[in-house]
Amino acid sequence: MSAPAPQIPALPVTFRPTRTRIVLLTVGAVMFAVITAVALLLEKLSAGERSSFIFTALVFLGVLALLSRPKVVADEQGVTVVNLTRTRQLAWAEILRVNLRPGDPWVFLDLSDGTSLPVLGIQPGIARAHAISDARALRALAESRGTHPDED
Structure with a gap:
């Protein structure tokens, strides 16, 4: 499955x-x-x-x-998360996991500092299939570009 x-x-x-x-x-x-x-x-x-x-x-x-402002921009250096009033730039190594669980209003990023960052730029409200596809793409990018906790 x-x-x-x-x-x-x-x-x-x-x-x-x-x-x-x-x-x-x-x-x-x-x-x-x-x-x-x-x-x-x-x-x-x-x-x-x-x-x-x-x-x-x-x-x-x-x-x-x-x-209508939220978005996520991924580039070679990392990810820029633009939420309603704040913008945060993250290096790929800071992102441990990209989560979009059933019932979540938007994606959450688990970060290396132990916190979780809401990502309002990917939300399943009106276009659920599109949001799931975007979350999977961001997860694949984070996994391919980030470092994993067991690597030093």
């Missing part, structure tokens, strides 16, 4: 939840357009009220853009 050996992608490679990103940015743009149009079409609103409508629309768009 073993899965087929994953194809190791050519570097550099970027993993990101493309469908989720499209949905978030589309909804954000539509919300911004609708709220701005409403603000401009309501005649009884003062300039300050219109500004607050447009500012609120910008805040919604900004939050959705922030939620």
Whole structure:
């Protein structure tokens, strides 16, 4: 019952939840357009009220853009994990294991310092098969490029 050996992608490679990103940015743009149009079409609103409508629309768009930010970039030197507000660069040797267990909202990296790093750039939300494929590809890269704990 073993899965087929994953194809190791050519570097550099970027993993990101493309469908989720499209949905978030589309909804954000539509919300911004609708709220701005409403603000401009309501005649009884003062300039300050219109500004607050447009500012609120910008805040919604900004939050959705922030939620669409996660990605993982793998290159010859290692992996760059871009989550919502933080970016972390890891050497291949720092990554001990790439995990995507059933029910996990995203991939987790087990690191050589004993911690685990969430990787929001690979998440099975909308495109489960794509996320599983990306997780397998990242795992294959980590196993082929990293050092293993029993090697010194």
